[in-house]
Amino acid sequence: MTNCCFRVAGDTYFLNFVHSSGKYSAISAATRHGGETLAEMIEKQNEMETLVEIQYFGKVAIDINQVEHDYQTYSKVGESLIEFNLNYEPQNVSKSDLLEVNNFLEKLDERIKDAQTEIFSDYLKNGISKSFIQIHIDAFTTTGKDLLKETFAQGMSLDEYFLHEIEIDHIFIFPDSSEEYIKLCFRISEDITDEILFVRFGKDFLVKEINIEY
Numbered sequence: 001m002t003n004c005c006f007r008v009a010g011d012t013y014f015l016n017f018v019h020s021s022g023k024y025s026a027i028s029a030a031t032r033h034g035g036e037t038l039a040e041m042i043e044k045q046n047e048m049e050t051l052v053e054i055q056y057f058g059k060v061a062i063d064i065n066q067v068e069h070d071y072q073t074y075s076k077v078g079e080s081l082i083e084f085n086l087n088y089e090p091q092n093v094s095k096s097d098l099l100e101v102n103n104f105l106e107k108l109d110e111r112i113k114d115a116q117t118e119i120f121s122d123y124l125k126n127g128i129s130k131s132f133i134q135i136h137i138d139a140f141t142t143t144g145k146d147l148l149k150e151t152f153a154q155g156m157s158l159d160e161y162f163l164h165e166i167e168i169d170h171i172f173i174f175p176d177s178s179e180e181y182i183k184l185c186f187r188i189s190e191d192i193t194d195e196i197l198f199v200r201f202g203k204d205f206l207v208k209e210i211n212i213e214y
Contacts (some may be wrong), residue, residue, distance in 0.1 A: 052098040054086070055105035060098065062090045077108055083170035092176040101175050104182060104205060112168055115184045115199035118207045123163060132197045132212055133162045139192050162188055166197065178203060185213070 050062040056075045063069070071086040086101070104111060123129040137158050140148060145158060152161050169187045174180040182201045200209040 050095055052095055052102070054098060054102045055108070056084050057086055060086065062093060062095065062098070064090050066090055077112070077168070080168050082168055084173070085170065086173045086175075088174060088176040097175045100203070101173055101182070104201070111201065111205070112184065114207065115168075115186070115201075116166075118199055118210060119166065119186065119197065120163070122210050128210055128212055129163075129197060130159075132195060133159055135195055135212075136162050136188050136192050165189070169196065 051059045052062065054060050057071050057073055060071055061069060068087070068089050071084075073084045075082060075084065088097075119129045123133065137145070148158070148161070165188045166186045167188075168184060170185045172180070172183040172185065174182075180200070181203055183198045184201070185196045185198045187196050194214065196213040198209075198211060198213055199207055200211075202208045
């Protein structure tokens, strides 16, 4: 058996090691003041902070000592460079909540296609997507519209052109919110307008809302 000691924040810790299969393992620890054992401290720290692996973000934490966790990253999906934002209060989220977010992101290509299908369907029903397209058309003067038409296929309308120009721009994820949850945000061009068309998914991964953010 081997003994050693070390200091942490003024306290002295005594460790006893026992030889086992050619390796040494700590079997006990005690502070000079008779406080928590090292094993208890490590266990408590593990309870306070949990790390979860999430697609695109890597390891994220659930640290109950923090009021809020806010992660941001960029990644290319298909031809689009997407900004990812993950925000939650650790007191209100569990490891399983974050794993569900990971399940969503592991099939992000499919989720984006689902969102695009909903946008197109909404447009055909003269929904909010139609208004989003009209905002961009109205941003052009008559001359500007004529010049734009010269750049794409003959017979295509401005509506059709802008509908096909919509692309994913950024994603907001709120795993502790049943109202927001995951929002896929689409835009046409910042050079035309600042408006964003978002598609909000619920925790069942179904589309719950399509709307415009200004």
